Amino acid sequence: MKIVYNKATGAEVIAYEDPKTAGRYALPANSTETAPPEFNASTHTCTFDGSQWVVTEISTPEPEPTPEPIPAMEQLRMERNSLLVQSDWRMLPDYPGSNQTEWQTYRQALRDITTQTPSLDENGNLTGIIWPTPPESE
Secondary structure, eight states: OEEEEETTTOOEEEEEEOSSSTTOEEOOTTEESSOOOOOOTTTEEEEEOSSSEEEEEOOOOOOOOOOOOOOHHHHHHHHHHHHHHHHGGGGSTTOOOSOHHHHHHHHHHHHHGGGSOOEEOTTSOEESOOOOOOOOOO
């Protein structure tokens, strides 16, 4: 048994002696007997180019840019649309509740909410909106 080195990583691998010829070793694929230089595997790569080891620093990726917050009016419309979708079923002719008129008034108030002027706080959250109160569920 003999220690050799992976050409792509510099990691130690084992070469086993040929059982028919003493002192002769079968090298694993992509390995070399030439030892790599000392290097920090967490910050560098080490590869064998056929004649020498090449140590390269691992580049750190650029951090993801902070996304721009969704504009206040767009957030307002998205939240309003979600509330309208959640109450759509109450406008069906077979709605079992007796407060359908109250739901119609609520939904109209949601449609009219874009007349307000929304703003965003320092965390990008919607502020400055007075939301209508939904009717009691039956």
